[in-house]
Amino acid sequence: MNRARELLAPWQPSVREPFDLARAGHLLRRGAFGGSLALRRSLVARGVDAALDELFDPSSDPQLDAGFTDVVAFDDIERVRAYWVWRMVQGPPRIRARMTLFWHDHFATSNVKVRSARLMARQLQLFERAGLGKFDALLLEVSRDPAMVRWLDSESNVRGRANENYARELFELFTLGVGQYSEQDVKEAARAFTGWHLRGESFAFRQRFHDGAAKRVLGRRGALGGEDVVALAAAHPASARFVARKLLAFFVHPRPTTAEVDALAAAYRDAGRDLGATLRVLLRSRLFFSPRAWRSRIKSPVDFVVGMVRCLGGRAAPLRLTRAIADMGQVLLEPPNVAGWPGERAWMTSATWLARTNFAGRLFTAAYKTHPAAATVLERPRPAQRADLAIELLLDGVIDDTARQAIHRLAETGVPPADLLHAVQCLPEGHLL
Amino acid sequence: MTHPHDDERRGVSRREVLRSVAAAPLLGAAGSMRWLPHGDSRCLVVLELDGGNDGLNTILPLEDPAWARARPQLAGVRRGAHRLAGGFGLHPAMSGLHGLMRDGLAAVVHGVGFAGSSRSHFHNRDVWHTADPSFRELRADSTGWLGRAADLLATGGAAVPGLSVGSLSVPLVLKAKEVVVPGLRRIEDYRVLVSPGPDAARRREQLIALATGEGEGRKGSDGLRSFLCGVARTAADSSEALHTALARYRPKARYPATALGRKLQLLARIVICGFGTRLFHVNFSGFDTHAGQLATHEALLRQLSEAVTALVRDLVAHRMADRVLGMVPSEFGRRVAENRSGGTDHGDAGPVLWFGGALRPGLHGAHPSLTSLRDGDLVPTTDFRGLYGAALGFLGLDAKPVLGDEFLLAPGVNPVRA
Helix, strand or coil: CHHHHHHHCECCCCCCCCCCHHHHHHHHHHHCCCCCHHHHHHHHHHCHHHHHHHHCCCCCCHHHHHHHHHHHHHCCHHHHHHHHHHHHHHCCCCHHHHHHHHHHHHCCCCHHHHCCHHHHHHHHHHHHHHCCCEHHHHHHHHHCCHHHHHHCCHHHCECCECCCHHHHHHHHHHHCCCCCCCHHHHHHHHHHCCCEEEECCEEEECHHHCCCCCEEECCEEECCCHHHHHHHHHHCHHHHHHHHHHHHHHHCCCCCCHHHHHHHHHHHHHCCCEHHHHHHHHHCECCCCCCCCCCCCECCHHHHHHHHHHHCCCCCCHHHHHHHHHHCCCCCCCCCCCCCCCCHHHHCEHHHHHHHHHHHHHHHHHHHHHCHHHHHHHHCCCHHHHHHHHHHHHHCCCCCHHHHHHHHHHHHCCCCHHHHHHHHHHCHHHHEC | CCCCCHHHHHCHHHHHHHHHHHHCCCCCCECCCCCCCCCCCCEEEEEEEECCCCHHHCEECCCCHHHHHHCCCHHHHHCCCEECHHHCEECCCCHHHHHHHHCCCEEEEEEEECCCCCCCHHHHHHHHHHCCCCCCCCCCCCCCHHHHHHHHHHHCCCCCCEEEECCCCCCHHHCCCCCCCCEECCHHHCCCCCCCCCCHHHHHHHHHHHHCCCCCCCCCCCHHHHHHHHHHHHHHHHHHHHHHHHHCCCCCCCCCCCHHHHHHHHHHHHHHCCCCCCEEEEEEECCCCCCCHHHHHHHHHHHHHHHHHHHHHHHHHCCCHHHEEEEECECCCECCCCCCCCCCCECCCEEEEEEECCECCEEECCCCCCCCCECCECCCCEEHHHHHHHHHHHHCCCHHHHHCCCCCCCCCCCCECC
C-alpha cells in the first residue's frame, strides 16, 4: 500500500527536476492535444498546479459548442468529423476534450452501422458533457444513448427473444473484461435490458417488451432492470481495475504494471468513481512525470496531426485534417470494431508512415502563411539557432546529442526552414506521445 | 549535413539494399515482417457493383415475352442489344464486354443469390461479404470471405495478400482475423515526397537517413525507437522498390478516364509488376436505380464495360490474363416489374459477370423464371457461395476453411476452366 501511495503521490518539482518545457509539453500532449510553444512557456512560468487548473477548467465555451447544433442539423458524417477535429485544433487545452476521444475509443461506436451523423454527434456531446463525471452515471447514459442502442442491437432485445449483444460488450469491453463474468450473467443481463429501445431518435423504455421476471446477475438476484445491471457492473471490484488499466494505458504507459493498476483502482474507488477527481490525482502524480511515462506511447493519427497543428499555433482546413487522419489509418466515428482501435505499434505500417511523413512535409511547406510559430524559424539568423528552435517547437527541445548534431548539420547545409521542421518531425521521437 | 556514405549508397550497396528489400513488406504489414514475392501466382479481382445492379437490364432475356411485359419502358434497351447465345442479349452500352465474350475472355452465371435474401442493401451486402446467409449483426470478430482467404495466404508467406483498390477504407469482405488488409488510393502517395527543387533527391535521402536513425549512427537504442526506425526503413526501401518495378510497366490498352478506369489501371500495374498481392477488391457504386434508370444504368454499364475491357486487353497483351480471374457480383438484383418512376426496386437473384483468361466462355446456369416469382422477385438458381468456391479453387485454396463448406456448383455452372 505504501508503494501504491508513492506511485500516485504528488510529483514535486525541484531544482534538478523543474516543471520545464518538456514536462509542460508532456502534460499538454497526454492531457490535451498539445499546445504552442507560447502556451508551453506560459505554463512553465505559472507552475504545475496552475497548469493542471487550466487543463481541468470546467467552464465551457458556448462559441465552440454552438457547432454541435449546426452539425446535428446538417446530419452529414464528414461534417461531424471535421467539426470534431476543428474543436480539437482550436479549442483550449482541456482534459475534457481529451476524454471525449478516450470514450469514443472505449465505447467504440461506428457510423458504418449506426448510419446517422446526427446520432453520432449526439454521442460525442454526451462524452463531452459526462466524460469527467461519475463512471456510473456515464455508463447509464451510454447504455441509453441512441447511437449505442443501434450499434449493439438493443432494439431487437425483447422479452422471450433476448439479444445479448449489449449485455456482452457491457461486461467484456466496457466494465469488467473477459473472465470476470459468466455466460449466465450475460444471458440474464440481456433480459434485464429488454425493452430498452428507441422511439424515433430518442431512448424509450417499452414496458411490454421488457422481461420483468427474476434474474441473477453478478451475484445479485431479483427482478433486475437495466439500471440495476449498469449499477452492478460499475460497482464491481473488477470494474475499478478495468477502468484504471484503460486510463493508465492512455495517460501513462501502454502496458501498466499490476502495482500501477492497483494504485489507480484504489484512488478511483476513494474518489467515489469520479473520473475528474481520479484523473487529477493521476496527472499530478510522480508516476505521470516519471521516465516510464515519457515518450512511451506511439501517437495516434489524431495525436500526430492535431498535435502538430497546435504546436505551430496555427490553423488548417479541418476537412483536410480529417482526411489526413484517415489516410494514416484512423477514420473517426468509424472505429474498426466494438473493441476500438488496436493502437500503439499497430498504427505504424509502411503505408501509414509514408502518409505521416508526406502530410508533415506538406503542412510545413504551407506553414509560413498560416502558422506564425513556423515563421519564427525563418527569422533566426544562424543555422544552429534555427535548428534549436525547430527542436524546441516540435520536440520540447529534448533530443539526444547525436540527433541534435545531425539536425545542426542539416541546418548548416542551408536547407529551407520547412525542410528543417519536416526532418525534426520525422525523427522517431516525432511519432512518440 | 555530411554524407559519408553517399557514393556507396548511390552505387553498388544502394542497389543491393533495394534488391534485398524486394522481399520487404509493401503496405499494411507492421514492423519488419518478411514479404515473399509470388510473381507467378494467380490473382482474384472482386469488382462489386454497389447498390444492387439490375441484372434483367444487363443480361437481357430478349425472347421471353414476360420480360418486355414487366418492363414496358426499360425493355427499350433491346434496340441495339448485343446478341448472345440462347436468346439472350447484352446491354447495348457494353460493346467492349461483348468483344471479350466473343473472345472467350468473359462469361456469365445466371440467377445467383441465396435463400433468405432481405431486400436490405446492408443485410444483403453483409451476407455477400461474410458468405454467411445467417449473418445478423456486426461483431468485433466479424470477418469477410476475402479476409479469411487473406489469412490463409498469409500463412503461406505473403504479407500483403489482399488490397482494397482505390479506397482507404477497407470493407467487411476484406476483414481478416490475422492480417490487416490495407487500402491503396493512389500509388503516387506511396513514396517519400519532398518539396520540388533542384536537390530534391538529396533532401529525400537526408530525411530518410534521419528518420531511420542512420545519419546519426544511433539506431536501435531502445525498443520503440528501433521499431520506428525499422518501419521507416521498410517504408522508404519498399516504396522505392515498388516505384522501380512500376516504372517498367507500360500500358498496352487505353484505359477510360473514369474513376473506375483509374482504379483498374492501378490494379493492373500492381498485378503486372509482379508484386505478389493476390486478392483485390474494387467498389463501383451507383447501382441503386429507383428512378430514371435508363440513362443512369446505361452510363454505369458503359463505364464498367470500358474499364473491364481495358484491364483484360492490357493483361492479355502482357501475357498475364490466364493468371487473373475477375468476378462482378452485386448485393441483389432488382424487382422484375419496373416501377412508376422509370426505375426498379430492390429484388433478389441476379447474374454475375466474370472476366479473365481462365474461363469457360458463355452463359452458365439456369436463368430464373420470369413468371414463377417470389413476392415479385426472381428466385435464385445458384447459391453465391458456389461461385466463391470456384474462385478459391482457381487460387488453389481450400474452400472449407474460408466458407465453412465446399459448396460445389451443379454440373455445367462453373465458369472457371479447370
